[in-house]
Amino acid sequence: MKHINAEVITIGDEILYGQITDTNSQWISAELDKIGVKTIRKTSIGDDKKEILDILTEAQKRADILIFTGGLGPTKDDITKKTIAEFFNDTLEINQDALENVRELFESRGFELTEINRQQAAIPTKATYLNNAVGTAPGMWFDENGKIIISMPGVPFEMKYLMENEVLPRLRKHFKTPFIIHKIIRTIGIGESFLASKIESWEDALPPHIKLAYLPSLGQVKLRLTGFGDDKEKLKAEIEAEAEKVYPTLGQNLFSKDNEELELVLADLLLKENATLATAESCTGGYLAHTITANPGSSAYYLGSVISYSNEAKMNLLGVKKETLDAHGAVSEETVIQMAEGAKKALNSTYALATSGIAGPGGGTEEKPVGTIWLACAGPDKTVTKKILSTKTRLVNIQYGSKSALGLLRKMILKEI
Structure with missing residues (x-):
């Protein structure tokens, strides 16, 4: 057609x-x-x-x-x-x-x-x-x-x-038009070019009437399968069958088979565990909390946030030690660990996320340039951390830091780290 x-x-x-x-x-x-x-x-x-x-x-x-x-x-x-x-x-x-x-x-x-x-x-x-x-x-x-x-x-x-x-x-x-069916698969923690190399053989084997597009965003890459055909149900089934073939290859990078936002995927995981979440934010300034609470029903699992922008707030509200700040600085693994564990204790949550970084455009050093962000996730029995290096653009750093923190939480809940 x-x-x-x-x-x-x-x-x-x-x-x-x-x-x-x-x-x-x-x-x-x-x-x-x-x-x-x-x-x-x-x-x-x-x-x-x-x-x-x-x-x-x-x-x-x-x-x-x-x-x-x-x-x-x-x-x-x-x-x-x-x-x-x-x-x-x-x-x-x-x-x-x-x-x-x-x-x-x-x-x-x-x-x-x-x-x-x-x-x-x-x-x-x-x-x-x-x-x-x-x-x-x-x-x-x-x-x-x-x-x-x-x-x-x-x-x-x-x-x-x-x-x-x-x-x-x-x-x-x-007009007599063909059906156009889309399916979007969401991945996290892998760049577009690395993802393309990883799934190259699968992509090359797709039938001619099903096309693949890469849609990158902050910390994520969406894979969009688009099919054209005269039989709607048959086309849907073909696209689902092709998608099933790539899931094992995507492994831990796959977080949604149905185009769900990461926040909604996490909501389901937390609710299934009957678990709760708290956040402690420095460089993200409340954006992480906003991302979580933008979803209806988030009160069922999200307890609150401490926006500890200053060192005094980190010490007074989260129990970060002065010695830690003096020795390692606010943007450090040691500090975000204490921030996350402090938020978990203060709000009595199952999990707690912490962010601290240099959002920019100023404040960077040779050792810690603009875009340096430390993340921590405190869970029931351990605390894990991650360091990311983002851009020199303030808003991008805030958004990327927040999305990366959610990605870290997902890995901890799924016991992938």
Whole structure:
């Protein structure tokens, strides 16, 4: 079955200036994926006639579906509708259904329908009118030269209404598309290149209709298997079978077969053990606690945190010895051990995590450069530590330190260390 490809084009100078974030193209792509349409390109252009005409010409050469958002407002800088009409050698005419919709919206809000708003109902004669029941700018559908071109307002809630009620149903009816199935496997503690080498033979043996992508993030790499086929259930079964083949090779680096966040995997492990967790944070400044408590139900296993940013707080709240700080410094294995054990004792938890490091951008030394982070995990019968060397970027160090601490806790619960 032929793959159906789409290109999503967002129009607006405000996007290019960075004044607003383009959330439309991400949402549209996700919805297209659900009906078997693959987005092959996303493009952002300004409110410029030549740019719109150029992208119309270029995108039709590579995509079956072109989806535009933006530039359909009533003001002079909104030129999308007129430009598309020019592209098709067409003219704008008032669409009576669109006009009635605009009139009803204005009357329901107690406003007078002005001529500038009346012109919102004008669309190219070659366009099929798409009813925008939540706004004044109608959507437009063109079926020209075997290509489908769709234009919608850029306001997210109006665009979503049109996609869900007009565009997606029409696309399903117009195209016979293959199923696209994704499966994401999550790994931790191994870099992308090392992971690729480890699973190379498995990747090379994947069938042609199942593709693998590596999606690295802080301390983790996601493996995304994407399959294309006509039989949805058969395709799902094939992808699961291929995934089962790689699990033994991934070993301890595998932490989720079903795209679960590490925090949720840990929640399940702690609940199964009827265990509790506390944290003691220095360089992560509460981010580790935030990561844990962002999940509903975390009160069942998480007891609290001591954010001991200063040496005085480490001593007074966690019982870190002054001699330890004087001899080894706050960023040291000896200090994080005492922090973790102090938090475990103070909060009477089963496990306790501790972080201490140099987040930056200042404060580093030759011996302990920016990005040096010590982690500790105190458990029922032992305390384990880990030293990581991150980057010179403060926020990355805070986030990476927190994720690495959670990874250390997972290994301890599973008795992998």
